[in-house]
Amino acid sequence: MTVKRQLSMVLDLNKCIGCQTCTTACKLMWTNRNGREFMYWNNVETQPGKGYPRDYQNMGGGFDEAGALRAGRQPSQEDYGIPWEYNYEEALMTGTDPWLRPNVKPTWGANWDEDQGEGDYPNSYYFYLPRLCNHCANPGCLAACSRNAIYKRQEDGIVLIDQERCRGYRYCVNACPYKKVYFNEQISKSEKCIFCYPRIEKGLPTACAQQCVGRIRWIGYRDDTEGPIHMLVEKYKVALPLHPEWGTQPNVFYVPPLSPPKYGPDGEMLDESRIPLEYLESLFGDGVAAALDTIRTERQAKADGKGSELMDTLIGYNHAEMFKLS
Amino acid sequence: MKRSFPTTTFAVLGLMMSVAGTAAADHSERNPNVTEVNPGDTVKVARIPDNIYLRTQDDPDDLIWDRLPVYRTGLTTAPPVHPSVMLRFDPTDMEAKHLYFQVAKSKDRFYIRLRWKDASEDRSTTVDQFRDGVAVQYAIAGPETSYMMGSGPDNPVNIWYWRSDQEQIENLAAGGFGSTTHLPEQTVTGASEYFPEEIAQDSEWHVVMSRLIDEDGEHQVDLSRDTIPVVFALWEGHHNERDGNKKVTHNWIMLDNSDSQ
Ligand code: SF4
Numbered sequence: 150m151t152v153k154r155q156l157s158m159v160l161d162l163n164k165c166i167g168c169q170t171c172t173t174a175c176k177l178m179w180t181n182r183n184g185r186e187f188m189y190w191n192n193v194e195t196q197p198g199k200g201y202p203r204d205y206q207n208m209g210g211g212f213d214e215a216g217a218l219r220a221g222r223q224p225s226q227e228d229y230g231i232p233w234e235y236n237y238e239e240a241l242m243t244g245t246d247p248w249l250r251p252n253v254k255p256t257w258g259a260n261w262d263e264d265q266g267e268g269d270y271p272n273s274y275y276f277y278l279p280r281l282c283n284h285c286a287n288p289g290c291l292a293a294c295s296r297n298a299i300y301k302r303q304e305d306g307i308v309l310i311d312q313e314r315c316r317g318y319r320y321c322v323n324a325c326p327y328k329k330v331y332f333n334e335q336i337s338k339s340e341k342c343i344f345c346y347p348r349i350e351k352g353l354p355t356a357c358a359q360q361c362v363g364r365i366r367w368i369g370y371r372d373d374t375e376g377p378i379h380m381l382v383e384k385y386k387v388a389l390p391l392h393p394e395w396g397t398q399p400n401v402f403y404v405p406p407l408s409p410p411k412y413g414p415d416g417e418m419l420d421e422s423r424i425p426l427e428y429l430e431s432l433f434g435d436g437v438a439a440a441l442d443t444i445r446t447e448r449q450a451k452a453d454g455k456g457s458e459l460m461d462t463l464i465g466y467n468h469a470e471m472f473k474l475s
Numbered sequence: 476m477k478r479s480f481p482t483t484t485f486a487v488l489g490l491m492m493s494v495a496g497t498a499a500a501d502h503s504e505r506n507p508n509v510t511e512v513n514p515g516d517t518v519k520v521a522r523i524p525d526n527i528y529l530r531t532q533d534d535p536d537d538l539i540w541d542r543l544p545v546y547r548t549g550l551t552t553a554p555p556v557h558p559s560v561m562l563r564f565d566p567t568d569m570e571a572k573h574l575y576f577q578v579a580k581s582k583d584r585f586y587i588r589l590r591w592k593d594a595s596e597d598r599s600t601t602v603d604q605f606r607d608g609v610a611v612q613y614a615i616a617g618p619e620t621s622y623m624m625g626s627g628p629d630n631p632v633n634i635w636y637w638r639s640d641q642e643q644i645e646n647l648a649a650g651g652f653g654s655t656t657h658l659p660e661q662t663v664t665g666a667s668e669y670f671p672e673e674i675a676q677d678s679e680w681h682v683v684m685s686r687l688i689d690e691d692g693e694h695q696v697d698l699s700r701d702t703i704p705v706v707f708a709l710w711e712g713h714h715n716e717r718d719g720n721k722k723v724t725h726n727w728i729m730l731d732n733s734d735s736q
């Protein structure tokens with residue numbers, strides 16, 4: 150699907166602290182009301198972990214090797230987590246209920262397995278993976294819509310659902326392998342991340358990127374050879390798409406996380422990173438080893454006082470350089 | 476992006492359509508008061524006498540329906556026309572679904588009553604549940620119009636769509652696949668009732684839809700014509716049916732709407 154220009158985001162997983170500020174920014178901006186309460190257009194999940202919705206990586210969708218849509222499974226409400234509220238008023242203000250408690254029995258939620266990860270002490274590991282719609286170049290959601298209700302904007306490649314045309318068939322929910330389209334039961338239509346297009350049109354970055362405490366997010370156009378996206382994705386190839394094998398050609402990229410070495414049985418440091426390379430490759434594809442090497446080398450260069458253009462970008466000194474929106 | 480359609484599907488369906496009326500049906504009820512109707516057949520629109528007063532306009536269980544002729548037709552799986560429908564298409568499902576229908580008009584109103592067996596009452600539309608539904612589709616022009624959602628914008632169809640999650644009939648038009656559009660004139664009324672039975676398979680939906688005969692609008696079917704081509708579509712929410720995943724009448728049934736007796 151060719152568009153005139155494509156907006157893109159890079160997230161450096163080495164810098165994400167899992168604070169969920171991005172999640173909250175997005176929720177307050179778009180999804181804390183009107184049937185969207187269970188939706189997280191931006192979520193931050195702990196990996197290895199089940200993710201959000203629960204086990205989404207095994208729900209199918211996307212494209213097969215021949216380029217045909219792959220069948221997917223519809224997540225249940227429980228897979229997303231049923232949103233709950235607390236009785237603050239009764240428990241803390243009027244004192245009519247001695248307990249502060251949620252109004253539904255919580256059994257699962259978007260970050261239910263937060264900070265669990267894998268492995269045994271001292272070799273346990275995890276990292277945070279913030280996820281949003283990838284505004285894919287070959288969107289599964291768009292291909293699956295029999296109503297032609299999903300489109301990609303020519304000027305920036307943002308993928309949107311025309312709410313007038315949507316008739317709530319949920320083919321898109323099924324077809325997006327990242328499960329980044331949600332069905333709003335209140336209006337019987339599907340909704341998704343809009344890449345904060347009303348902000349973008351004013352020259353502002355998305356809410357998740359603007360508020361990011363760890364300054365891990367860069368936004369820019371793919372074709373801007375002076376911009377951060379080009380440097381991280383094309384020039385240094387340190388930013389990689391999540392699950393490229395799903396065939397949707399994401400426009401959100403991740404700098405994979407380095408990790409400390411593993412400990413041997415006698416407490417000695419092994420020549421093996423804590424987060425297994427194969428695991429990272431299962432998420433971000435073949436480019437992981439080379440990307441991690443480049444980051445290590447450039448980090449050393451910077452530490453040695455030799456200077457590194459890549460590190461200066463990844464540090465993210467100021468927002469003006471991180472967000473190139475023209 | 477590539478969209479693949481095994482071409483054999485259509486051949487299989489062609490075969491299936493020709494046996495639709497006689498294929499294994501969802502039940503074997505034999506009722507001498509019911510007339511079996513196949514696509515291509517003509518059915519008379521009954522006239523409700525002027526001295527009969529309907530207490531509730533669209534009562535799906537009104538006594539009047541016991542006095543009017545009942546027709547039955549077999550609906551079979553619609554041929555998939557989009558990859559998403561294809562993905563959910565079960566070529567082994569040859570079972571015809573029986574739809575009972577009655578058509579009648581009063582001096583100023585046109586009624587259609589539909590009844591079918593459905594073991595589950597699926598009224599909700601949630602993230603992973605689909606609702607039951609039924610639709611009546613009319614050719615705005617003649618039977619040369621494609622019974623599959625019309626033949627393009629110049630030869631459209633008018634669709635009355637009842638969905639179990641609201642007591643309100645959607646008045647729609649389409650001119651080809653994916654073009655279904657809500658009409659500015661929402662002139663169709665209706666009501667439904669689900670009748671659960673001890674044996675779940677015998678439970679039934681009854682739905683009545685009606686409209687004033689005199690209505691204007693480019694995409695509203697002219698109900699004063701002598702002949703009106705009509706087809707039906709049925710969705711069972713329990714089987715995740717929606718959109719093109721449905722059972723349909725494969726070609727027009729002609730309604731004889733003339734005043735001759
Ligand atoms: S991530 Fe999913 S919802 Fe977003 S464009 Fe890609 S396929 Fe569509």
Ligand code: SF4
Pocket residue numbers: 164165166167168169170171172193277279360361362363364365
């Ligand atoms: S705000 Fe930034 S650092 Fe915090 S969780 Fe989100 S992406 Fe990570």
